[in-house]
Amino acid sequence: MAGGADGQERAERPRQDAAEPVSGETAAPAADRELLDDVDGLLDEIDAVLETNAEEFVRGYVQKGGQ
Amino acid sequence: MRRRVIGLETEYGLSFTATGRRALAVEDVARRMFRDVVTWGRSSNVFLENGARLYLDVGSHPEYATPECPSAREALVHERAGDRIVHDLARRTEEALAGEGLAGRIRVFRNNTDFSGNSYGSHENYLVQRDGPFQPLADALLPFLVTRQVFAGAGKVLRTATGAVYVLSQRAEHIWEGVSSATTRSRPIINSRDEPHADIDRYRRLHVIVGDSNMSDTATWLRLATCELVLRTLEAGVGPDLPPLDSPTRAIREVSRDLTGHGPVRFADGQDVPALDVQVRYLEAVERFLATEQPDDPDAAHVVAEWRRVLTALATDPMTLDREVDWVVKLRLIRALQDRDGLALDDPRVALLDLAYHDIDPDTGLQARLRAGGRVRTLIDEPAVRRAQDHPPATRAALRGAFLRAARQHGHDVTVDWVHLKRNGPVPRTIACKDPLVCEDARVAQALEEMALPTG
Incomplete structure (x- = not known):
């Protein structure tokens, strides 16, 4: 993957603090909890839509080219 | 040109998952969806009472062209209305098929790639005046279009010879020219085919076919609204002082593969300008133009403020835009899934998530869930979208x-x-x-x- 926004530098953070940089080590416990809740919530949404056989679905998703 | 119409044409991807014993090819599903339309419009190409056009495009893609919209915001609303219209068509077809022993689920995706290297588009149309020459206008727009992926990219896991990488744009790898009249053979950034659908002595229709299909309201709106302001500025002859790109097709790929936005874009005179700085150059030119020529336009001022806010956030930490820039929202989702389940970027579940992000189902799709859960920023509400399904804009x-x-x-x-x-x-x-x-x-x-x- 190109670029520094990838990999190591995962800057997920609670929304309320979006304006001020938060690093993993210094985040307040409250913010940490919120972060975890948020990710869990996202994962719930993801799980709810990925119930099919992923490999088969991906292999089968073939479209013809458009414009 | 201060008032202009904007339109968006969307080609949708389809899938059919049989729940009974019989499968159905995606081409047949598309044909079935339009059988209804054919009866009612006597062709697979109809205009609707909201002024839009619905048709079955090259490659069996349902396509929805919004009516002529007087603003980027209305174009956003009408694009979403198109999602609903196509979704309703899919539901009706599902029911009809089930009645014939072909039970299954039709999914409709507003994205731009499948997993076999095929691409389909989200095409923008901007009305421009014919008084100036077209080619210089198109050329002057290219650096803007090549770099706007930093906020308008829909994000994609790209499989390459050296492994999977996450890139900004769905579309960048499928673009082979800067400006030309080709479409499917050798897709350009700007299609120069001269079909104004208007008084040919006065108008041209600028047809931009490089865009990604944005799911985010902010990204869709900003993509159209910034381009509209850049056009006003270029038409007035006061665009940023930039030479032509060295190679638009190389630049678009390089920008797409650089998640930082700080990577260089090469211009014909040999200078390298970071992608985000190219955007800032356009932003500043627009600001200068508005300040002197159109200081009384609050909507334009709002677009500029939002554009600047997004560019500033991208320059410092793109992940702060995880509620409004599609490639960031999607990246955050993918990382959450990867982290929990220990998945590589080329895992099929990640690929499926990349696709599911574009599912237009207003009840069960991932977007619908993200919106309902307040996890993405929204600019338009449900009643506006419903209304636009049968009410045209004032054009x-x-x-x-x-x-x-x-x-x-x-x-x-x-x-x-x-x-x-x-x-x-x-x-x-x-x-x-x-x-x-x-x-x-x-x-x-x-x-x-x-x-x-x-x-x-």
């Missing part, structure tokens, strides 16, 4: 919509296209509406009155 589309509605209500046979409103009988008569900005027309008003008269 030429209003004439077309009223004409079609009257014909349906009073049982008249008519044929319309973007410009013409034709009553086929008793004496065939055609009205040409050559100005897309005009929403009132005495000839159309009279035709509506005549259609309301009792026949016989």
Whole structure:
């Protein structure tokens, strides 16, 4: 993957603090909890839509080219 | 040009998952979806009472072209209305198929790639005046279009010879020219085919086919609204002082593969400018233009403020835009899934998530869930989208919509296209509406009155 926004530098953070940089080590416990809740919530949404056989679905998703 | 119409054409991807024993090819699903439309519009290409056009495009893609919209915000609303119309079509087809022993689920995706290297588009149309030469305008727009992926990219897991990488744009790898009249063979950034669908002496239609299909309201709106302001600025001859790109097709790939936005874009004179700085150069040119020429436009000022906010956030930490820039929202979702389940970027579940992000189902799709959960920023509400499904904007589309509605209500046979409103009988008569900005027309008003008269 190109670029520094990838990999190591995962800057997920609670929304309320979006304006001020938060690093993993210094985040307040409250913010940490919120972060975890948020990710869990996202994962719930993801799980709810990925119930099919992923490999088969991906292999089968073939479209013809458009414009 | 201060007032102009904007339109968006979306090609949708389809899948059919059989729940019974019989499978159905995606081409057949598309044909079935449009069988209904064919009966009702007598062709697989119809105009709707909201002024939009619905048709079955090259490659079996359902395609929805919004009506002529007077603003980026209305184009956003009408694009979402198109999602609903296509979704409803899919649901009806599902029911019909189930009744024939072909039970299954049709999914509709507003994305731009499958997993076999095929691409389909989200095409923008901007009305421009014909008084200036076209090629310089198009060329001056290219650096903007190549770099706007930093906020308008829909994000994609790209499989390469050296492994999977996450890139900004769905579309960048499928673009092979800067400006040309080709479409499917060698896709350009700007299609120069001269089909104004308007008075050819006054107008051109700038056809930008490089865009990703944005799911985010902010990204969709900003993509159209910034381009519109850049056009105003370029038309006035006061664009940023930038030479042509060295290679638009190389630059678009390089920008797409650089998640930082700080990577260089090479210009023809040999200078390298970071992608985000190219955007800032356009932003500043627009600001200068507005300050001197159009200081009384609060909507434009708002676009500029939002554009600047997004560019500033991208320069410092793109992940802060995880509620409004598609490639960031999607990346955050993918990382959450990868982290929990220990998945590599090339895992099929990640690929499926990449696709599911674009599912337009208003009840069960991932977007619908993210919106309902307040996890993404929204600019438009449900009633506006519902209304736009059968109400045209206040442009030429209003004439077309009223004409079609009257014909349906009073049982008249008519044929319309973007410009013409034709009553086929008793004496065939055609009205040409050559100005897309005009929403009132005495000839159309009279035709509506005549259609309301009792026949016989």
